[in-house]
Amino acid sequence: MVKILKTISNILLTLLIVILLVYFVLKITNILGIYRVMTGSMETGIHPGDYLVVKKEKIYKKGDIVTYKIDGNYITHRIVKIENDKVITKGDANNVEDEEFSVDNIVGKYIYKSKIINFIMDYKYILVAVILILFIVSDFINKDNKKEEEIEVL
Numbered sequence: 001m002v003k004i005l006k007t008i009s010n011i012l013l014t015l016l017i018v019i020l021l022v023y024f025v026l027k028i029t030n031i032l033g034i035y036r037v038m039t040g041s042m043e044t045g046i047h048p049g050d051y052l053v054v055k056k057e058k059i060y061k062k063g064d065i066v067t068y069k070i071d072g073n074y075i076t077h078r079i080v081k082i083e084n085d086k087v088i089t090k091g092d093a094n095n096v097e098d099e100e101f102s103v104d105n106i107v108g109k110y111i112y113k114s115k116i117i118n119f120i121m122d123y124k125y126i127l128v129a130v131i132l133i134l135f136i137v138s139d140f141i142n143k144d145n146k147k148e149e150e151i152e153v154l
Helices: 002-029 115-122 124-153
Strands: 032-036 051-055 065-070 073-083 086-090 106-113
Touching: 002 032, 002 124, 032 106, 032 115, 051 065, 051 115, 065 086, 106 115, 115 124
Parallel strands: none
Antiparallel strands: 032 051, 051 106, 065 073, 065 106, 073 086
């Protein structure tokens, strides 16, 4: 039982470290970003609370769903018009187009959303705590077992 607990905690801890490393490397290099949707402007496909993965692209076209930054706010809407370096977007559930902005404001194109990402992002601190508790408990039990083995050998 102790070995199973130790193995599970080691696998989970390793998986968590790998996920965090990948996330931070992607975030630092601006290859991918993860953004949380706060409004229903993109209903019915994208809902408030969803986490979206966006990827920086060299070329964007009409119909692409993009995340862009205006006045410190991140917005995810669909491109309805591109002329020169100016872009106009609109939320799928909105009646009015957004104000025109520069293509340089685009952070990336929406490529993926997942319930797993939502779960991990919503419960990341609890997941880390559970994994660390498992690791500490299994390590503590393992040390107690080694002490008993040492006593028996003597």
